[in-house]
Amino acid sequence: MTTPEPTQTYEQAREELADVVRKLEAGGLTLEESLTLWERGEQLAETCQHWLDRARERLAAAAPTDAQA
Secondary structure, three states, X not given: OXXXXXXXXXXXXXXXXXXXXXXXXXXXXXXXXXXXXHHHHHHHHHHHHHHHHHHHHHHHHHOOOHHHO
């Protein structure tokens, strides 16, 4: 079973993740708010990692190999 593509682009997820980090660093949140933001941050980090892994796979597939030379 394959994992469906994320609905957010890498750039969207990265920007939202940066916003989550800013909010957490600013403080003044309840424990529950902090935990909710942390969980969202983990989801966003996974989305970013997905897109980075896909980009790495595409680059590897497009790169010429020594065996073909």
